[in-house]
Amino acid sequence: MLLSLTDLSDEPLQGQIARQIRAKILNGELVAGDTLPSIRGLARDYHVSVVTVQRGYESLEREELIHSRRGKGFFVSDINQANKKRMALKSFAEKIKPMIKVAIDEGLSSGDILESIHNILNREE
Amino acid sequence: MLLSLTDLSDEPLQGQIARQIRAKILNGELVAGDTLPSIRGLARDYHVSVVTVQRGYESLEREELIHSRRGKGFFVSDINQANKKRMALKSFAEKIKPMIKVAIDEGLSSGDILESIHNILNREE
Amino acid sequence: MLLSLTDLSDEPLQGQIARQIRAKILNGELVAGDTLPSIRGLARDYHVSVVTVQRGYESLEREELIHSRRGKGFFVSDINQANKKRMALKSFAEKIKPMIKVAIDEGLSSGDILESIHNILNREE
Amino acid sequence: MLLSLTDLSDEPLQGQIARQIRAKILNGELVAGDTLPSIRGLARDYHVSVVTVQRGYESLEREELIHSRRGKGFFVSDINQANKKRMALKSFAEKIKPMIKVAIDEGLSSGDILESIHNILNREE
DNA sequence: GTGGTCTAGACCACA
DNA sequence: GTGGTCTAGACCACA
Numbered sequence: 001m002l003l004s005l006t007d008l009s010d011e012p013l014q015g016q017i018a019r020q021i022r023a024k025i026l027n028g029e030l031v032a033g034d035t036l037p038s039i040r041g042l043a044r045d046y047h048v049s050v051v052t053v054q055r056g057y058e059s060l061e062r063e064e065l066i067h068s069r070r071g072k073g074f075f076v077s078d079i080n081q082a083n084k085k086r087m088a089l090k091s092f093a094e095k096i097k098p099m100i101k102v103a104i105d106e107g108l109s110s111g112d113i114l115e116s117i118h119n120i121l122n123r124e125e
Numbered sequence: 126m127l128l129s130l131t132d133l134s135d136e137p138l139q140g141q142i143a144r145q146i147r148a149k150i151l152n153g154e155l156v157a158g159d160t161l162p163s164i165r166g167l168a169r170d171y172h173v174s175v176v177t178v179q180r181g182y183e184s185l186e187r188e189e190l191i192h193s194r195r196g197k198g199f200f201v202s203d204i205n206q207a208n209k210k211r212m213a214l215k216s217f218a219e220k221i222k223p224m225i226k227v228a229i230d231e232g233l234s235s236g237d238i239l240e241s242i243h244n245i246l247n248r249e250e
Numbered sequence: 251m252l253l254s255l256t257d258l259s260d261e262p263l264q265g266q267i268a269r270q271i272r273a274k275i276l277n278g279e280l281v282a283g284d285t286l287p288s289i290r291g292l293a294r295d296y297h298v299s300v301v302t303v304q305r306g307y308e309s310l311e312r313e314e315l316i317h318s319r320r321g322k323g324f325f326v327s328d329i330n331q332a333n334k335k336r337m338a339l340k341s342f343a344e345k346i347k348p349m350i351k352v353a354i355d356e357g358l359s360s361g362d363i364l365e366s367i368h369n370i371l372n373r374e375e
Numbered sequence: 376m377l378l379s380l381t382d383l384s385d386e387p388l389q390g391q392i393a394r395q396i397r398a399k400i401l402n403g404e405l406v407a408g409d410t411l412p413s414i415r416g417l418a419r420d421y422h423v424s425v426v427t428v429q430r431g432y433e434s435l436e437r438e439e440l441i442h443s444r445r446g447k448g449f450f451v452s453d454i455n456q457a458n459k460k461r462m463a464l465k466s467f468a469e470k471i472k473p474m475i476k477v478a479i480d481e482g483l484s485s486g487d488i489l490e491s492i493h494n495i496l497n498r499e500e
Numbered sequence: 501g502t503g504g505t506c507t508a509g510a511c512c513a514c515a
Numbered sequence: 516g517t518g519g520t521c522t523a524g525a526c527c528a529c530a
Contacts, residue, residue: 007444007445007447007515008442008444012445012513012514012515013445013514013515014514014515019227020230022231023227023230023231023232026231026232027230027231027232028232048515049514049515051514051515052514052515055514055515084232085232085233085237088228088231088232088233088237089233089237089241091231092224092227092228092231092233092238092241093241093244093245095224096221096224096241096242096245097245099217099220099221099224100242100245100246100249101249102144102148102217102220103213103217104249105145105148105152106147106148106151106152106213106216106217107148107151107152107153107209107210107213108210108213108214108217110246112210112213112214113217113242113246114239114242114243114246116214116217116218116221117221117225117238117239117242118239119218120218120221120222120225121225121235121238121239124225124226124229132521137519137520137521138520138521139520139521163501163502163503164502164503164504165501165502165503173521173522174521174522174523174524175522175523175524176426176520176521176522176523177520177521177522179503179504180520180521182503187437192258193502193503193504194257194258194502194503194530195257195262195263195502195503195528195529195530196501196502196503196528196529196530197257197501197502197503197529197530198501198502198503199502199503257530262528262529262530263529263530264529264530269477270480272481273477273480273481273482276481276482277480277481277482278482298530299529299530301529301530302529302530305529334482335482335483335487338478338481338482338483338487339483339487339491341481342474342477342478342481342483342488342491343491343494343495345474346471346474346491346492346495347495349467349470349471349474350492350495350496350499351499352394352398352467352470353463353467354499355395355398355402356397356398356401356402356463356466356467357398357401357402357403357459357460357463358460358463358464358467360496362460362463362464363467363492363496364489364492364493364496366464366467366468366471367471367475367488367489367492368489369468370468370471370472370475371475371485371488371489374475374476374479382506387504387505387506388505388506389505389506413516413517413518414517414518414519415516415517415518423506423507424506424507424508424509425507425508425509426505426506426507426508427505427506427507429518429519430505430506432518443517443518443519444515444517444518445513445514445515445517445518446513446514446515446516446517446518447514447515447516447517447518448516448517448518449517449518
């Protein structure tokens with residue numbers, strides 16, 4: 001599994017691990033039943049602590065995106081396509097909502113906000 | 126000055142102070158030359174430490190939204206209307222960009238994202 | 251007497267008053283026996299506190315650049331030309347020395363420093 | 376790391392810390408990737424408060440001379456040699472300029488000023 | 501009165 | 516272990 005981890009970012013390492021694996025599951029790169037790298041292997045490969053990987057996996061487990069089988073490792077759980085999209089949308093909306101509140105408090109209009117998002121989307125393409 | 130501070134949030138108190146005053150300046154509720162509450166007064170009124178208020182004010186000072194006058198207190202700096210909007214838009218875009226990247230990584234389309242924002246804006250109104 | 255006082259600067263008001271009058275004495279604009287504005291008059295004209303002016307005058311008194319006559323006000327003291335230059339040079343050297351130490355600590359050479367001063371002098375002219 | 380801190384000086388402790396570490400970075404004594412003493416370690420060793428060290432480090436962080444890594448500590452950032460010299464020169468010029476203005480106001484000539492600097496440099500060597 | 505600096509503790513998330 | 520935030524006091528210069 002290819003991850004890109006850096007301790008220069010504000011984002012905690014455990015969060016980077018969870019986020020990148022979560023994306024692979026939600027966008028279909030990883031599918032139900034796929035095995036995840038072992039905690040120790042991933043820790044070794046990326047020079048991070050076993051505890052750090054463990055905490056990343058725990059987040060995904062709590063979101064029911066992955067599950068562990070005793071002695072066998074971690075596996076991608078079975079989530080149907082509709083649910084995946086629903087999860088992605090829900091987590092996006094939850095993160096974005098407070099930022100929009102702040103923007104409105106600062107005097108931006110709905111139009112300003114939509115235009116800004118539009119511009120970002122165009123640049124991302 | 127009316128603020129709403131809580132230590133139940135993940136957002137640091139100093140950040141809550143800075144954010145709420147920033148909004149009042151950017152949306153025109155506070156204008157150039159207005160005085161801010163004294164550090165000690167605000168600390169007393171909201172039962173937070175003097176240092177906490179000071180750090181909030183320091184952020185705003187670094188953003189050049191406010192400035193202090195020796196022995197007199199803090200004052201709202203002079204920023205023109207165009208600049209206010211530019212600042213609000215810039216900070217919004219900067220916060221929102223990484224979240225949009227994540228959403229795209231998770232398989233959401235531009236349409237999904239715009240629709241989600243649209244829904245949030247409608248509910249906020 | 252024309253002064254330029256601002257509370258936007260880092261320099262205290264009392265220091266601004268002392269500095270500007272000191273310059274007028276050392277560069278000959280004010281000469282021995284000249285009267286200084288009354289403390290209350292200066293305070294009124296420049297919208298600063300009487301205490302602030304008083305403290306500025308006290309600095310100059312301690313430097314023996316001015317003296318008060320009971321009930322009559324403040325007067326410029328008698329200092330000969332050579333002494334004026336010596337005083338200006340001494341205070342310049344004292345302020346500049348620690349800055350030069352810092353510059354050398356930061357790895358600048360004597361040449362770097364002299365060149366920088368040279369550039370500033372050219373621009374000031 | 377060897378620092379010399381004193382509360383007898385007018386210079387704030389946090390400023391002394393920042394200044395001395397800044398010098399070590401700019402003159403090459405500390406290089407990119409070097410670790411700084413931990414905030415708590417330095418506070419203990421020099422009998423100053425954790426907050427004081429933290430504020431010193433914050434200054435250097437804002438100047439982008441150092442950066443922190445979560446749970447690991449502070450590290451010297453990567454600045455190339457040319458930039459180091461440019462930064463040292465710029466900060467020197469900025470501090471020195473107002474003092475030269477004062478000296479000129481007090482009637483000193485460019486020659487007086489250059490000679491004074493020259494004398495100081497000779498004594499420093 | 502005001503802001504600026506400082507102390508000596510504390511609790512938290514993260515590695 | 517590390518940094519980040521916070522408290523409840525203190526003393527100072529300045530207006």
